[in-house]
Amino acid sequence: METQLAKAEMIQACLKLSPDLARLSVKNIWVDYDKEADVLYLSFRKPQRARKTIETDHDVLIRTDGDLIVGITILNASTR
Numbered sequence: 001m002e003t004q005l006a007k008a009e010m011i012q013a014c015l016k017l018s019p020d021l022a023r024l025s026v027k028n029i030w031v032d033y034d035k036e037a038d039v040l041y042l043s044f045r046k047p048q049r050a051r052k053t054i055e056t057d058h059d060v061l062i063r064t065d066g067d068l069i070v071g072i073t074i075l076n077a078s079t080r
Helices: 004-023
Strands: 030-034 039-043 052-055 058-067 067-073
Touching: none
Parallel strands: none
Antiparallel strands: 030 039, 039 067, 052 058, 058 067
């Protein structure tokens, strides 16, 4: 059961993210987090159907379909 403090912290975290998310040129964002693996998945279309994955030096995987970014995977998400 979530406490009032945990709910307030969640709301504040979402409010901090909202300006950055609103600037993205995507219509929808699906977010999944694997706590055990500490991996955050952001998908910009469903199904994602990426044809290519680009790995960056910063533990970020960029999933593309042609020139379109369809998803981003962030490894070690809780330590960013």
